[in-house]
Amino acid sequence: MTAALDRRFGPFDGGVWLNCAHQGPLPHPARDAALDAVAAKTAPARMTDEAFTDVPARLRSALARLIGANDDDVLLANSTSYTLNVVAQGLAWRAGDEVVCVDGDFPATVLPWRTLQDKGVRVKLIGDGDARIDADTVAAAIGPRTRVVCLSWVFSFFGHAVDIASIARATREHDVWCVINASQAVGARPLNVASLDIDALACCGFKWLCGPYATGFGWLRPQLRAQLDYPQPHWLRAQSARGLDRALDYSLPDNVTASAFDVFANANFFNYAPLAAAVEMLGDIGIERIAAHDQQLIDELIQSLEGSKYELLSPASGEQRSTLVYLSHRDAAANERIAQGLKQRRIAIAQREGRLRVAPHLYNSTADITRLTEALSELG
Ligand SMILES: Cc1ncc(COP(=O)(O)O)c(C=O)c1O
Incomplete structure (x- = not known):
């Protein structure tokens, strides 16, 4: 279980912000x-x-x-x-x-x-x-x-x-x-x-x-x-x-x-x-620590996709993997409906070029990733 690396963010009004590649939330300071x-x-x-x-x-x-x-x-x-x-x-x-x-x-x-x-x-x-x-x-x-x-x-x-x-x-x-x-x-x-x-x-x-x-x-x-x-x-x-x-x-x-x-x-x-x-x-806080935290959450997300109805489109590991994770339902036509379903559940990700983009950062935790993966599984 990975806790948020820093708690000086939010509140997120009951939602989960997994869309830092669009914009990051202002921290309290x-x-x-x-x-x-x-x-x-x-x-x-x-x-x-x-x-x-x-x-x-x-x-x-x-x-x-x-x-x-x-x-x-x-x-x-x-x-x-x-x-x-x-x-x-x-x-x-x-x-x-x-x-x-x-x-x-x-x-x-x-x-x-x-x-x-x-x-x-x-x-x-x-x-x-x-x-x-x-x-x-x-x-x-x-x-x-x-x-x-x-x-x-x-x-x-x-x-x-x-x-x-x-x-x-x-x-x-x-x-x-x-x-x-x-x-x-x-x-x-x-x-x-x-x-x-x-x-x-x-x-x-x-x-x-x-x-x-x-x-x-x-x-x-x-x-x-x-x-x-x-x-x-x-x-x-x-x-x-x-x-x-x-x-x-x-x-x-x-x-x-x-x-x-x-x-x-x-x-x-x-x-x-x-x-x-x-x-x-x-x-x-240190960018090395932030990068390690973000990558840990991405490991958790990628592991949850194994054997699921979703495929990972961005790199699974190595230096090419970033903090932007691209996914698609195996039936890509379902992505639009899934994105809407996540929005209704107050889980913010992005939909780009017909694909789903998840982008966690230091304020996210395992609980946020679990909320996303459970919703993906329900919607899939
Ligand atoms: C790679 C990249 N460059 C630039 C931007 C934004 O450009 P600007 O800061 O000029 O609005 C974005 C996203 O908004 C981006 O993803």
């Missing part, structure tokens, strides 16, 4: 930080001047610690798409350049590059549509005009993880930038960007990091950052760099850190304070 931010905006005298710089700095540090990065290489975003667009729009392109993406990847990973079509940039989709690719497939797809390879670490519609270490090694050997969408992984899988050859990472804050919507972050390798022409001047950033007594100085700051690409969000305490609290909490 994050909820409290959000309520404090609302209180400070309700009575502004409570809001300190220091918070304008301290809150984003604290968030940047918490995110950097989570992925083994330097604070200077982390940008604050409002989504995954934001960082991917900074890279896509910031690089200099020539007609005939190529970007390699994966057929079957989440659209946010592909669309930013599609906008470059009018500059003559081609998006090449690789694989057979089920996103099952490896370093050899990627290396084989790289041609003389390939500039970027962009793909997810964990695939939303199939549930498997790819080996980003060997893929990034292959792109580095070919002198091609490697850009990773880690939205379905960071918070549930340990990551140390310093040990990888990837060049940029984009992530949202509202799934496995259990932060609010309209949050996200990016990590940019300094060599890639130096290539980006994406002016994002914000008066407060310029002013903080110079000191508050030189407000009427219109010169641009000489900011060479990734914060130069932060999304405009002056005093975004409603979002940044709770995301910082959530990320610090996960970091304190």
